Amino acid sequence: MPDERDAGKMIEQRQTARPKADTNLDEARLRQQAIGVKLRQMFDEVVNEPVPDEFLDILRRADSKSGQG
Amino acid sequence: MAEDRPNAASDPETEAAFKRELIGLIPHLRAFARTLAGDPAAADDLAQDAMMKAWDARASYQMGTNMKAWTFMILRNQFYSEKRRSWRQSQLDQEAAERTLVAVDDPSAPVALDELRQGLGMLPAEQREALILVGAGGFAYEEAAEICGCAVGTVKSRVSRARRALQAILEEGSYDRDGASASEAMNSILADAERLSSVR
Numbered sequence: 001m002p003d004e005r006d007a008g009k010m011i012e013q014r015q016t017a018r019p020k021a022d023t024n025l026d027e028a029r030l031r032q033q034a035i036g037v038k039l040r041q042m043f044d045e046v047v048n049e050p051v052p053d054e055f056l057d058i059l060r061r062a063d064s065k066s067g068q069g
Numbered sequence: 070m071a072e073d074r075p076n077a078a079s080d081p082e083t084e085a086a087f088k089r090e091l092i093g094l095i096p097h098l099r100a101f102a103r104t105l106a107g108d109p110a111a112a113d114d115l116a117q118d119a120m121m122k123a124w125d126a127r128a129s130y131q132m133g134t135n136m137k138a139w140t141f142m143i144l145r146n147q148f149y150s151e152k153r154r155s156w157r158q159s160q161l162d163q164e165a166a167e168r169t170l171v172a173v174d175d176p177s178a179p180v181a182l183d184e185l186r187q188g189l190g191m192l193p194a195e196q197r198e199a200l201i202l203v204g205a206g207g208f209a210y211e212e213a214a215e216i217c218g219c220a221v222g223t224v225k226s227r228v229s230r231a232r233r234a235l236q237a238i239l240e241e242g243s244y245d246r247d248g249a250s251a252s253e254a255m256n257s258i259l260a261d262a263e264r265l266s267s268v269r
Contacts, residue, residue: 031236031255034262036204038185043205045182046100055095058117062124063088 074134077127087127090136095120097137097206098144104189104201105148115151119144138212141202145216181261184254188238192231199227200235 077087098119102112123130123140130139189197195217202213203224210228214221239255 028236031240031259032232034259035185035232035235035239037262038181038258039201039205040207042182042185043100043104043201046103047096049096049099051095051099052113054113055117055120056092058121059088059092059124062121 074131077130077132079128083132084127087130087132087136088124091120091123091140094137094140098140101141101144101201101206102148104205105145105198115144115148119147122147135212138208138216141206141208142216142218145198181254181257184239185235185258188235188254191238192234196227196231196234199224200231203228204232 075083078084095116098116099113102116102119103109106112106115119140122143126143130136189200192200198217199213202208202216203210206213208216210221210224213228214224217224236255239258
């Protein structure tokens with residue numbers, strides 16, 4: 001178990017190490033954001049494609065069938 | 070609680086509203102199917118099957134609840150039940166990963182996207198799926214958990230593992246493409262994201 005003095009030292013060390021850690025954190029966040037942007041772009045590319053007529057044809061056929069039955 | 074909501078087949082008007090909403094979801098179903106099935110033709114078959122399953126099951130859908138999550142769950146179940154029918158799980162995961170890897174046949178596709186797809190293809194299926202639902206599909210963790218039939222905490226940990234793994238793949242070169250190192254992959258993704266945000 002670390003005593004209070006050790007804990008104080010640890011906090012001190014963390015504070016001195018901070019600028020670098022922050023930079024790394026920012027960099028990591030930036031990279032994750034970039035990946036996120038690309039992921040959405042990949043998905044949205046397909047979302048924005050025109051829907052093939054087949055989809056609506058199938059649905060229309062099913063609809064008229066259920067309307068009669 | 071659910072009883073005060075009409076189901077989607079209760080009257081013609083509600084049914085028509087359901088149908089309009091379903092039609093609006095087709096592009097999203099296609100996009101999700103593409104991430105599961107890889108090959109665009111197989112993905113559209115999957116999306117059509119899911120659309121028809123949703124239509125046939127409209128009486129069990131409570132209007133006003135999350136239809137996007139509901140249809141995604143149907144699509145996902147459809148995909149995995151088809152998979153189980155014809156293949157053993159492990160073989161197929163490999164197969165699906167490979168298909169995702171080679172699914173990029175458009176030479177004009179932006180390089181960064183191409184690399185992202187390859188990186189995604191290297192993730193375990195359940196991590197890839199969780200990341201896509203949350204990171205690309207815009208679902209909350211709770212919704213993604215519902216779609217995948219697992220706990221919210223499981224989705225959270227899959228997404229965070231997927232994010233770390235994907236970044237590592239893109240940075241550290243667990244793959245190479247035309248001799249390009251993977252740190253170049255990360256760089257092109259960074260550059261691309263920067264370009265996209267500056268265009269906006």
